Amino acid sequence: TARSWVIRNIFGGTVTNGRIEFYLAEGRERVPGVPMRLTADELKIDFDIEGARMNVAGEIPPLRDTSGTFRLRGPVTEIGITGGTAYFPSGRTVALTGGTFVLPSNYEKPLMADMDIDVAGNADAIAELVTYRPIRALPATGFAPEDFSGQVQAKVKAHFGIVAAHNPPPPQWTAALTLDDVDVRKPIAGRTVTGLRGLLAIDPKMADLDAKANIDGVTMNLELVQPVDKTSDIPRRTILSGTLDNRDRRKLLPGLDDVLEGEVAVRLEQEGDGPRTVEADVTGAAVSIPWIGWTKGAGIGGKVTLTAETGDGTTRVSDFRFSGDGFSVSGDLAFRGAALDSANFSTVRLSANDRFRLKIARGKAGYSVVADGEAADIRQVLARLKNQTGGGDGASAGKQGMTVEANLSRAVGFNGESLSNVAFRYATAGGRISALDLSAMTSGGAPVVGQLARDGGGVIQLTSGDAGAVARFADVYRHMQGGLLNVRLREADDGWLGSVDIRNFSLVGEERLRSLVSTPAGDGGRSLNDAVRREIDVSAVKFSRGFAQVRAGGGALSLANGVVRGDMVGATFQGTVRDASGQTEMTGTFMPAYGLNRLFAELPLIGLILGNGNDRGLIGITFKLSGPFDKPNLTINPLSIIAPGVFRNIFEFQ
Numbered sequence: 082t083a084r085s086w087v088i089r090n091i092f093g094g095t096v097t098n099g100r101i102e103f104y105l106a107e108g109r110e111r112v113p114g115v116p117m118r119l120t121a122d123e124l125k126i127d128f129d130i131e132g133a134r135m136n137v138a139g140e141i142p143p144l145r146d147t148s149g150t151f152r153l154r155g156p157v158t159e160i161g162i163t164g165g166t167a168y169f170p171s172g173r174t175v176a177l178t179g180g181t182f183v184l185p186s187n188y189e190k191p192l193m194a195d196m197d198i199d200v201a202g203n204a205d206a207i208a209e210l211v212t213y214r215p216i217r218a219l220p221a222t223g224f225a226p227e228d229f230s231g232q233v234q235a236k237v238k239a240h241f242g243i244v245a246a247h248n249p250p251p252p253q254w255t256a257a258l259t260l261d262d263v264d265v266r267k268p269i270a271g272r273t274v275t276g277l278r279g280l281l282a283i284d285p286k287m288a289d290l291d292a293k294a295n296i297d298g299v300t301m302n303l304e305l306v307q308p309v310d311k312t313s314d315i316p317r318r319t320i321l322s323g324t325l326d327n328r329d330r331r332k333l334l335p336g337l338d339d340v341l342e343g344e345v346a347v348r349l350e351q352e353g354d355g356p357r358t359v360e361a362d363v364t365g366a367a368v369s370i371p372w373i374g375w376t377k378g379a380g381i382g383g384k385v386t387l388t389a390e391t392g393d394g395t396t397r398v399s400d401f402r403f404s405g406d407g408f409s410v411s412g413d414l415a416f417r418g419a420a421l422d423s424a425n426f427s428t429v430r431l432s433a434n435d436r437f438r439l440k441i442a443r444g445k446a447g448y449s450v451v452a453d454g455e456a457a458d459i460r461q462v463l464a465r466l467k468n469q470t471g472g473g474d475g476a477s478a479g480k481q482g483m484t485v486e487a488n489l490s491r492a493v494g495f496n497g498e499s500l501s502n503v504a505f506r507y508a509t510a511g512g513r514i515s516a517l518d519l520s521a522m523t524s525g526g527a528p529v530v531g532q533l534a535r536d537g538g539g540v541i542q543l544t545s546g547d548a549g550a551v552a553r554f555a556d557v558y559r560h561m562q563g564g565l566l567n568v569r570l571r572e573a574d575d576g577w578l579g580s581v582d583i584r585n586f587s588l589v590g591e592e593r594l595r596s597l598v599s600t601p602a603g604d605g606g607r608s609l610n611d612a613v614r615r616e617i618d619v620s621a622v623k624f625s626r627g628f629a630q631v632r633a634g635g636g637a638l639s640l641a642n643g644v645v646r647g648d649m650v651g652a653t654f655q656g657t658v659r660d661a662s663g664q665t666e667m668t669g670t671f672m673p674a675y676g677l678n679r680l681f682a683e684l685p686l687i688g689l690i691l692g693n694g695n696d697r698g699l700i701g702i703t704f705k706l707s708g709p710f711d712k713p714n715l716t717i718n719p720l721s722i723i724a725p726g727v728f729r730n731i732f733e734f735q
Contacts, residue, residue, distance in 0.1 A: 086184065086192065086243060087151075087158075094133025094147070101126050118188045121155035135165065137182070138196055138241055139214035139252070142167050144177055158184040162198065171226070173206035184243075191247030196239045204229035204263045211283065215241045215252035218283045218309045224267060231263030231277070256283040260292055269305065270319045270351065272296050277303070286313045296321060299329040322348040335419070342367040343379045356390035356399075368403075375431050375461045382406050394418065407433060421448075434458040434493045446510070447482030456491040463494060463555050484508040484516075492521065494554035499524055514572060517541055523550040540579075543568040548583045560591040564627075576634015583627040594619035594650070596715050597671045597704060617673045623647050629654075636661035649673070658710070665713040667706040 102125035111117055128151050135147045144165035152159045160182040167175045180198030200207065208226040211218045216237070219226070235258045242249020263277040279292020290305040301323035308315050323329075324346045330337060343366030351357040362384055368377040377383050383405035389398050398414040412426035424441040429452075437454025487505040494500065500521035508516035519531035527546035534540040545551045548564030564586025570579035588594065598617040601608050610616055629643035643654040654669030703718040 090136040091130075092134045095131045097129045097131070099128035116188070119155050121157065124153065124155050126153040127151065135160075135162075135182075137167075137198075138194065138239060138243070139216075141210065141213045141216075142169055147177075156185075156187045156189075158187060167200075167210070169206065169209050171209060173203065173209055173226070175200050175202040175206045175210055190244075191242045191249035192244045193249065194239075194241060194243045196237065196241075198237050199234070200237065201232075201234045204231040204233045204260070207233040207235055207258060210235075210237075211256060215239055216254055216256060216283075218256065218285075218288060221309045221311060222288060222307050224265075228265060228267045229263060230266070232261040233263065234259045234261070251285075254285065257281075258283070269303075270321075272321075273298075274303065276300075279303075283309065286310055287315045297332055299323070299325065299332050316353050318350070318352045320348065320350045322346075340369055342369070356388045359385070359387050359389060361385040370431070377405060377408065383408075395422065412439075417443075429454075429457075431461075432458040432493075437489060447484070449484045450486070452485075452487040452489065454489060456493060457487070457489050458493040460493065460495055460556075482508070482510045482515075495556035496553040496559055498550055498554040500529060500554065513539065514541070519543075523547045523554070525550060539572040541568075541570045541572075541577075543570075548586055560588050562587040562589050568631075570631065570633070573634070576632065576637075579631050581627075581629050581631055583624075585623075585625060586627065587621055587623045588619075589621045591619065591622075593706075593715060594622065597702065597717070598650075598673065600715070600717055617650065619650065622649055624651075640667070643669070656706075663710050665706050665708060665710045667713075668703065670703050 104123050105119075106123075109117075129149070130151060131148045133147045135144045137144060144162070144167055147162060147165035149160055149162040149164070152161070162177055162180045162182065164179075165177040167177065169175070178199045178201055180196070182198075183195040185193065185195060200210065205226045205228075208219055208224070208229045210216070212220060212226065216239070235256055237254070237256045239252055239254035241252035241254070258281040260277045260279055260281060264275040265277065268274070274294050274296060276295040277290075277292045278294070279290065281292070282289045287309055288305075288307045290303060290307075292303050294301060294303045296303065301321050304318075304320035304322075306315065306318040308317060324344055325333065326344050327338075327342065330341060330345060341363070345366050346362040348360045349357055350359075363377070364382045364384075365379055366383075367379045368383060369375065383403070385401075385403045387398050387401040389396055391397075394417060396416040398416070401410075401412055401414055403410045409428060409430045410426055411428045412424060414424040415422040420443070421441065422443050424439070426439040429435055429437050429439050434456050435458050437452050437457045440451045442449050485505070485507045487503060489503040489505075490501065492500045492503045500523060503521040504519070505521075506516060506518045508514070514533060517531060517533040519529065521529045523529060523545065525547055527550065529543075529545040529551060531541065531543040534542060543551075543566065545566040548566035549561035551566055552558040552561050561583075565584040567582045568579065570577040598610050598619055599608050601611075624645050624647040627643075627645040629640040632639045632641070637660045638658040639656065640658055641655050643652075645652050650671065650673050652669055652671045654667055656667030656669075657665065658667065659665060705716040705718075706713040707716070708714040
C-alpha cells in the first residue's frame with residue numbers, strides 16, 4: 082500500500098502544515114476481512130516536508146535534503162518534489178529541481194508508480210544517472226560517464242512497479258536531456274565531437290540525438306540514433322549536415338582547394354557500419370576540374386550524390402553523380418588513403434557537345450587516363466593551356482608520371498572548328514614529356530599530325546595542311562585561311578623554344594591591317610595609303626610565307642625575328658604576344674608593295690644604304706601593339722612613314 086511504501090522509502094525530515102480529513106458516510110457498506118477502499122472524498126492527507134531522504138526508484142541513489150509536498154486523495158498518492166540532491170558512489174551529484182512522484186492506485190496490484198522529475202548537473206553525473214535501473218540506458222551505447230563533460234538539464238519520466246513481490250511489468254521510461262556545450266571524449270563515427278547543444282531523447286529502445294556540435298572543429302548539425310537495448314531492432318544511424326566555407330572544408334575534407342572555392346551544403350548519412358551516402362549542394366561554390374580547365378561558376382546550380390564504403394584502407398565510391406544545368410558526370414571511384422586509385426566515369430558531359438567515357442587508373446609509374454566516345458569539347462583544355470602561368474603544375478606533379486589516351490570521333494574547338502578521327506597519346510616521365518602522338522583531320526579534310534621526335538631530343542613537331550583551321554580551332558588567330566603549318570618546339574627548363582613556319586596562306590578581314598594602312602601618323606600626318614598615293618587593299622591578303630622564332634613558358638608567348646611576306650604587303654615583328662597576366666607588347670615594321678620594296682633591299686648598293694636587311698623594305702611604318710591580348714592598342718610612329726630602311730630602327734618602338 083501507499084502507506085507502507087512511504088514508511089519504507091521516506092526517512093527523517095520535518096513535516097509542517099499537516100492536515101488529515103476522513104469522511105465516511107453513514108451506512109457505508111463494509112465487508113468483513115476485505116480492506117475498505119476509500120475514495121478521494123473520504124480520505125485526504127496533506128503535509129509539507131523538508132530535509133528528508135527519499136528513495137526514488139530502482140537502483141537510483143536516494144534523494145537527500147529533499148523538500149516537497151505530500152498529497153493523498155483516496156487511492157492516489159502524489160509527492161511533489163521541489164528540491165533535493167542525489168549523491169552517487171563516484172562522488173558525482175545531481176540536483177533535482179522539481180518533479181512529481183505519483184502512486185496512481187494504492188489498492189491495485191502490482192503497485193505502480195509514475196515519476197516525472199527535472200534534474201540538472203554536470204554531463205558526467207547525468208550520464209551516470211542513466212546507468213541505474215530502471216533506466217540503465219548508457220551501458221548499451223558503449224560510452225561511460227567519464228566520456229562526457231559540460232552541463233545538462235534532464236526531464237525523466239518513468240512508469241514502474243515498486244513492489245517486486247507483485248511481479249510488475251517491465252518499466253517504461255523516457256529521458257529528455259538538454260545539452261549545453263557538452264564535449265564527448267570518445268570519438269563518434271571517427272570524429273571528435275565537442276560543444277554539443279541540443280536535445281538527446283532516450284527510451285528503452287533507443288537514444289536519439291538532435292544537436293549542433295563542433296565536428297573536428299567545424300560547426301555541424303548532428304543527428305544520431307543509437308539502440309539502447311541489445312535486442313532492439315532499431316539500427317544505429319548517423320547524419321551530419323551543414324554548410325562549409327573554405328576554412329571548414331579544409332578541416333573536414335582536406336585536399337580539395339584545387340576543386341572547390343566557396344560554400345558547400347553537405348549531408349552525410351550512415352546506417353550502422355554500412356556505406357555512407359553523401360549529398361552536397363555546390364550551387365554557392367565554384368567547382369573546377371583543373372586537369373581539363375573546366376569550371377562551374379558560383380551561383381550556377383550543382384549537386385553531388387554518392388555512396389562510399391571504407392574497408393582495408395580503401396574507400397570505394399559508387400553511384401557518384403555530379404550534375405547541374407548543362408552538365409553531368411557519373412561513375413565509380415576508389416581511393417587508397419587520400420589518393421585517387423581508380424575511376425570509371427560511364428558518362429562525362431561537361432558541355433552540350435560532350436559524349437564520352439573516362440577511365441583513370443593509378444600504377445607504379447603514375448596515372449593513366451583513357452577517354453573514348455563520340456565527341457569531346459576541349460575548348461576549356463585549350464584555354465587552360467594558353468592561360469597557364471606555369472610553375473604550379475610542375476611543382477605539384479613532381480616526378481609522377483602520367484599517360485593520356487583519347488580516341489574520339491570528334492573534338493570540338495573554338496570558332497566553330499572541330500577535328501575528326503582524333504587519336505591522341507601523351508605521356509610524361511620524370512617531369513618531362515616522354516611520348517606524344519596525334520593524328521586528326523580538320524573539318525576541311527586536311528590532316529593534322531603531331532609527334533615527339535624519336536631522336537630523343539625532346540622536339541615536338543606539329544604539321545597540318547590547313548594552318549588557318551588549326552589556329553581557329555585553338556583560338557590562336559581567327560583571320561587566317563589555309564596554309565601549310567610546320568611547328569617545331571624543343572622542351573627547355575623554363576618552357577618551350579622553337580619556330581613556326583607557315584606557307585601559302587591568306588589573312589581575311591583583319592581590321593588591324595586596315596588600321597595600319599589608313600591611320601594618319603601623328604597630328605596632321607599622312608597615312609600609309611597617302612604615302613603610296615593609293616588605297617592598299619588589305620581585305621584579303623595572300624602571303625607566301627610567315628616565320629617566327631617562338632619562346633613559350635610560364636604562361637607567356639613571345640616571338641623573335643618574325644616576318645610575313647606577300648606580293649602586296651609584308652611585315653617584320655617581335656615581342657611578347659601574351660605574358661602571364663594576359664598583356665601584349667609587340668613592335669614591328671609594316672611595308673606595302675612588299676615585292677617592290679624587297680627588290681630594292683636586295684640590290685647590293687641600295688640594299689646596303691636603304692634596305693637595312695633582306696626583310697626590311699624601303700617604305701613602311703613602325704608600329705606597336707600593347708595592352709590586353711584580346712584587344713590591344715595600335716600605335717604608329719609618325720616619323721617612320723617617310724624614313725628609308727637604313728634609318729627605320731631609330732624610330733622603332735623599344
